[in-house]
Amino acid sequence: MTNSGQIPPHSEQLIVSIPAEHVLLLRFNRPRSLNAMTPTMHSDIKAILDWFDEEPSLWCVLVGIVTGEGRAFCAGADLKAWNKDQQSGRSNEQELVASSVHGFGAISRRTVSSKPIIAAVNGSAYGGGVEMLLNCDLVIASEDAVFALPEVKRGVVAAQGGKGTVVFIPRISGTAGHQFASEMLLLGDTISASDARNRFAFVNLVVPKAEVLTQALKWANTICQNSPDAVQSTKRGLILTRQLGGVEQATVAHAWSSESKRAYKGTNIKEGLKAFAEKRSPSWSNPAKL
Template structure:
């Protein structure tokens, strides 16, 4: 299998498993990631997904050899790797070791949080091949870091280390090599302590508020809050606070 999944508590560890190809994304990987995301979304006991790559490499991006044979690394409606255009309700954390190049970087950008080894390599080298980073790179990167820094990535195609990515604000945690997945899973456990409906609402509001007038953003937020306030989890959260105990979330 090109993509493995493992349930660890309330988290789903999703591993791209093509180390012989530096975990490059072909059609099978795209289908595997899409299936893993479906598993995450469908299982109410799973709260967070962690995406990583096998044997010290996140992903070298699109498998050019497979593409030359006519394979597509995209899935209609879901984007590159079955992920970059997918709307998920549950948080995703990228755990990056080694190369996150081209589409690999774009998979990480599609996640909500990024944990990276200090010596990881992030880059969008598509211009060196006559292409552009069309899996979300040219769209998302200028939204995440200042314009001129994003343009340096996109126009030079040169990579930066995980440590430098953290300095630019692209990475949540920088860790020693080999520790990214473990730290990402620890971070996932912190998220799973929170109400799943609230986590989903945060994601929806952030997405709805991007690039729209403030009044429209607040209107979108009001709609989400109206649904959230009617949930059993909100009542449970308030009751648990009053009773000085940990809440027991049901996702309802």
């Protein structure tokens, strides 16, 4: 598949492809290190996603289907490199966290994009790996996937998700998300894919390992059948609700957002309604740049 733009240059630590129309696929590629994040990988992801946000032909489906090469999704930060910095006195964690606008891996606090993110988790996700997928819109995990926020066991803090580590784990059966977040953050223990879906509710679907990417692409293609203007406006509404808290505030802010203006004044709303009246499938256009 081709697109109107050129994929930016990046290192071999990230594999980038366009497996289907309008769909971007990112694969973390440090299998020997369980895809632990490095400054180079972080910079690569940021550059690709910044480009993706501005690329009109890669639209309603994803900021990326994010998966990992090898037996892990992402082991979080590279603790060996972190240890060297700490022992040498070169560490500057507070500055890095405060200055990292998009969070861990340029994903965990990314709110600039109104394009959906699907995480395809094949294996283990620890620390920052979990923080990244907590900021994804849909999460599909393999049956053998495991998840943990084990930072406290190593004397460090799960800080790159900001409020996300508490807020993104939703309320379950009337119990505040704070308690579920605390269980993961304060105990630091590993949970199964089943628990991540049924108890903590940050995984949407658990499938056999061989089907993870296939299912993620299926969902991506399903999203692609919908109006990109409507999808991106809807995601902006979700982000504003999380940021502002109150329904009334979020509703008003969303109504005046750039994405809403594009959705209600653009060509795709006309096409969608016309196609309904004519009893045919709509033919969507690339969204206008905001």
